[in-house]
Amino acid sequence: MAADFSWIQPHPHGIYVAPADCWIDPSRAVDNALVTHGHADHARGGHGKTVATPETLAIMKLRYATADGATPVAYGETLSLKGGVDATYIPAGHVLGSAQILLEHAGERVIVTGDYKRRPDPTCPPFEVTPCDILITEATFGLPVFSHPPIRQEIAKITDRLAAYPDACVLVGAYALGKAQRVIAELRAAGHHDPIYLHGAMEKMCRLYEEHGVDLGELRLVADHDKDAMRGSVVVCPPSALNDRWSRRLPDPITAMASGWMRVRQRARQRNVELPLIISDHADWDELTQTIREVDPSESWITHGREEALLRWCQLNQRRARALALVGREEEDE
Amino acid sequence: MPGPLRLSDAKKKTNRVEEFAALIDALVYTRSRNEKLRLIAEFLRTVADPDRGWALAALTDGLDFPAVKSSAIRNAMKERVDPVLWALSRDFVGDTAETASLLWPEPIGDVETPPGVAEAVDLLGTMTRSSVATELPRLLDRLDSSGRYALLKLATGAMRIGISARLGKTAFAQAFDVSVDDVEEYWHALAPPYSELFAWAADGAEPPDTENVPLFRPFMLAHPLEEAVVSMEDYAAEWKWDGIRVQLVHVAGETRLYSRSGDDISATFPELLDALQIPAVLDGELLVRGNVQGGEAGGAASFNALQQRLGRKTVSKKMLAEAPAFVRLYDSLLIEGQDLRELGWQERRARLEQFVPRLPESHFDISQIVHAESFEELAEIRESARDDAIEGLMLKRRDAPYIAGRKTGLWYKWKRDPLLVDCVMMYAQRGSGKRSSFYSDYTFGCWDGDPDAGADLLPVGKAYSGFTDAELKKLDRFVRQNTLNRFGPVREVERAMVLEVAFDSVHQSKRHKSGLAMRFPRIHRIRWDKPAHEADRIETLRNLISN
Numbered sequence: 001m002a003a004d005f006s007w008i009q010p011h012p013h014g015i016y017v018a019p020a021d022c023w024i025d026p027s028r029a030v031d032n033a034l035v036t037h038g039h040a041d042h043a044r045g046g047h048g049k050t051v052a053t054p055e056t057l058a059i060m061k062l063r064y065a066t067a068d069g070a071t072p073v074a075y076g077e078t079l080s081l082k083g084g085v086d087a088t089y090i091p092a093g094h095v096l097g098s099a100q101i102l103l104e105h106a107g108e109r110v111i112v113t114g115d116y117k118r119r120p121d122p123t124c125p126p127f128e129v130t131p132c133d134i135l136i137t138e139a140t141f142g143l144p145v146f147s148h149p150p151i152r153q154e155i156a157k158i159t160d161r162l163a164a165y166p167d168a169c170v171l172v173g174a175y176a177l178g179k180a181q182r183v184i185a186e187l188r189a190a191g192h193h194d195p196i197y198l199h200g201a202m203e204k205m206c207r208l209y210e211e212h213g214v215d216l217g218e219l220r221l222v223a224d225h226d227k228d229a230m231r232g233s234v235v236v237c238p239p240s241a242l243n244d245r246w247s248r249r250l251p252d253p254i255t256a257m258a259s260g261w262m263r264v265r266q267r268a269r270q271r272n273v274e275l276p277l278i279i280s281d282h283a284d285w286d287e288l289t290q291t292i293r294e295v296d297p298s299e300s301w302i303t304h305g306r307e308e309a310l311l312r313w314c315q316l317n318q319r320r321a322r323a324l325a326l327v328g329r330e331e332e333d334e
Numbered sequence: 335m336p337g338p339l340r341l342s343d344a345k346k347k348t349n350r351v352e353e354f355a356a357l358i359d360a361l362v363y364t365r366s367r368n369e370k371l372r373l374i375a376e377f378l379r380t381v382a383d384p385d386r387g388w389a390l391a392a393l394t395d396g397l398d399f400p401a402v403k404s405s406a407i408r409n410a411m412k413e414r415v416d417p418v419l420w421a422l423s424r425d426f427v428g429d430t431a432e433t434a435s436l437l438w439p440e441p442i443g444d445v446e447t448p449p450g451v452a453e454a455v456d457l458l459g460t461m462t463r464s465s466v467a468t469e470l471p472r473l474l475d476r477l478d479s480s481g482r483y484a485l486l487k488l489a490t491g492a493m494r495i496g497i498s499a500r501l502g503k504t505a506f507a508q509a510f511d512v513s514v515d516d517v518e519e520y521w522h523a524l525a526p527p528y529s530e531l532f533a534w535a536a537d538g539a540e541p542p543d544t545e546n547v548p549l550f551r552p553f554m555l556a557h558p559l560e561e562a563v564v565s566m567e568d569y570a571a572e573w574k575w576d577g578i579r580v581q582l583v584h585v586a587g588e589t590r591l592y593s594r595s596g597d598d599i600s601a602t603f604p605e606l607l608d609a610l611q612i613p614a615v616l617d618g619e620l621l622v623r624g625n626v627q628g629g630e631a632g633g634a635a636s637f638n639a640l641q642q643r644l645g646r647k648t649v650s651k652k653m654l655a656e657a658p659a660f661v662r663l664y665d666s667l668l669i670e671g672q673d674l675r676e677l678g679w680q681e682r683r684a685r686l687e688q689f690v691p692r693l694p695e696s697h698f699d700i701s702q703i704v705h706a707e708s709f710e711e712l713a714e715i716r717e718s719a720r721d722d723a724i725e726g727l728m729l730k731r732r733d734a735p736y737i738a739g740r741k742t743g744l745w746y747k748w749k750r751d752p753l754l755v756d757c758v759m760m761y762a763q764r765g766s767g768k769r770s771s772f773y774s775d776y777t778f779g780c781w782d783g784d785p786d787a788g789a790d791l792l793p794v795g796k797a798y799s800g801f802t803d804a805e806l807k808k809l810d811r812f813v814r815q816n817t818l819n820r821f822g823p824v825r826e827v828e829r830a831m832v833l834e835v836a837f838d839s840v841h842q843s844k845r846h847k848s849g850l851a852m853r854f855p856r857i858h859r860i861r862w863d864k865p866a867h868e869a870d871r872i873e874t875l876r877n878l879i880s881n
Binding site (some may be wrong): 313 | 429771
């Protein structure tokens with residue numbers, strides 16, 4: 001092979017595509033950035049030029065006020081960058097707008113998955129398996145203890161608890177981008193059509209999802225309603241507000257948290273969670289290994305999480321792999 | 335605040351391990367003490383005998399299955415999961431039982447029905463070191479993930495779910511509307527599954543007989559004095575000895591020695607058993623002979639010397655001769671059939687003073703009263719105490735009866751101020767339980783000379799307490815961002831974090847490279863401001879050695 005993949009270079013603050021002089025999900029401002037999705041550890045403001053899906057660009061505009069130099073690219077569309085590099089954005093199934101980026105150069109194919117999951121999600125198109133030579137995969141839940149149960153089962157925990165405590169409310173801590181909207185959409189799919197109350201920090205992102213065609217049913221702001229109106233309701237807030245003074249305005253809140261980390265009891269206890277909901281927008285262990293098997297790359301580069309275990313799995317399964325240590329990705333920031 | 339799942343929400347009681355598992359899970363996620371009490375009480379009221387008794391024993395750490403230890407779980411896992419993946423998972427989760435419950439492969443094909451609690455206890459009890467390898471997996475195959483967690487927690491005897499034995503007993507008292515003091519009193523006369531205790535509390539049967547049983551009575555405990563000032567008219571003072579708290583019981587020709595937690599440690603100190611031949615229940619400090627604590631005439635050695643005798647199931651003659659144990663008595667609960675606990679401390683003390691001369695001097699003495707006219711004078715005495723192994727003072731209210739537990743205002747401990755030294759963090763490891771996955775165990779060192787002239791750090795101790803949850807998060811972040819090397823679960827960090835370490839004393843030790851061992855080291859302050867090269871040198875610590 002001509003270039004032997006030397007054109008793709010992992011650095012602590014991002015992956016550099018040398019011939020095109022651009023970075024994938026750089027953690028500091030660069031001239032040319034290709035962004036997989038809108039979460040803060042992948043997207044940031046201040047780049048000269050940003051290439052992302054229209055949904056991700058809309059999210060970035062809302063969160064990081066980056067509108068300059070934005071180049072939208074639709075799923076499946078191929079963009080020719082300089083230096084003979086082609087970039088194609090493929091659905092990753094993580095959050096609205098999230099994409100894997102397929103890079104092609106000199107006959108070599110590299111995929112950067114960004115964050116992804118394989119489970120169905122009513123708020124974004126599903127992950128597409130795409131063949132490649134090098135798969136640069138995330139490993140947030142890269143330990144065999146992580147197995148996310150079917151989401152229906154976790155959503156039922158919320159509705160069951162409301163039925164048992166009709167005078168209380170269930171306060172769900174969920175990240176404002178992606179998790180919150182998925183939980184709401186899944187509640188709707190499970191037949192819960194009552195108004196759902198939102199922490200103020202959730203509102204704009206929910207509206208953005210609605211503008212992109214995701215139906216979230218009737219949403220109300222906690223600030224506009226008094227305590228008694230919220231009895232028997234679901235309230236959604238950012239995880240940071242769960243144990244905050246803010247929650248005192250709620251009627252007997254039962255503290256729930258939607259996160260893959262809730263699989264580990266002590267994790268839930270550390271966050272004072274009474275109702276742990278194992279709901280994740282990342283691939284669990286079986287999804288990670290299934291994806292490596294199905295994509296079947298000649299080499300996997302593992303990043304963003306517990307690389308060691310996935311590396312070991314690759315070794316046990318006679319698959320070539322290496323771990324990348326990218327900065328800012330160690331935080332368990334689901 | 336409503337807590338997790340009401341047990342009555344679940345389907346009718348089946349007495350299966352699942353029921354117990356649901357209780358455990360509910361307890362894990364419940365913050366409120368009252369809600370925990372309510373959950374346990376409801377379980378005890380609704381589940382049948384003997385399952386509820388076994389469950390209660392598990393909650394109060396009263397079960398022991400010699401063949402089923404963490405190593406048995408690890409061995410069972412080794413055959414099912416790659417050892418490296420197991421180790422990485424265990425390190426992340428911070429709990430062997432939970433890791434195993436999550437990683438256990440779901441059985442294929444038909445499985446037996448889940449066992450009841452009593453059946454599970456029975457099966458665990460009959461396992462031997464050779465059969466555990468086949469029997470434990472069979473049992474785990476009958477359970478789901480929560481059931482496996484509950485079973486493994488029950489089997490290995492360390493629940494670590496924030497339930498103290500006292501809370502379990504309080505819940506029992508609440509469930510059947512009986513006095514918790516009575517429960518405490520009878521508790522130690524009985525063994526799991528506590529059928530007589532349930533018969534008494536739930537069905538109004540006669541209370542269990544405690545008269546002729548060498549039974550442990552719960553200790554009276556002290557609060558730290560903190561900032562309080564007390565009057566010497568109301569309180570008497572004694573030295574706080576640096577040994578282990580013990581209770582000696584002689585009844586019906588039998589003597590037993592109990593540790594602070596109520597464990598029977600008679601076998602570890604056989605010389606004391608023959609020494610007490612009069613019916614009594616005595617409270618005191620177990621020490622070994624030496625000339626540090628209490629002076630050269632009949633004094634005791636430092637805790638360091640006692641340590642070599644602790645935890646042994648059998649004792650050699652050599653050990654008995656080299657480190658003979660004795661008890662320094664400070665209270666009496668019963669003497670010759672008379673219960674003294676209702677009496678005030680002053681009267682009990684008088685009885686004890688009369689009683690001690692009847693015991694052999696070789697094995698008993700009395701903890702002397704420290705006389706002071708005023709609190710100020712007492713403070714001076716405490717300051718000037720040169721006797722290095724004395725931990726501080728005890729203050730006991732003169733009119734206080736002997737009350738089990740820690741009742742405010744009756745007994746105080748007034749520890750000496752800790753010693754402090756500035757160390758540099760060298761290694762970090764993840765914690766267990768509440769701190770699982772946080773880097774919360776730190777190894778720290780002092781400079782072996784002048785750091786600016788190229789001296790190196792020598793590890794001097796390890797600590798995992800003394801900081802707040804917020805500080806832990808910052809320390810954890812420091813470790814993650816400043817890792818130089820990984821040795822399995824241990825991370826070596828940049829030598830940049832100064833920890834002010836508090837400790838009670840420091841001793842010479844061959845176990846550590848620095849030749850020093852600290853007693854009760856804990857993080858006193860995190861010196862975010864202090865550059866590492868300004869941390870203390872090893873001489874500073876050597877100058878504090880006491881033996």
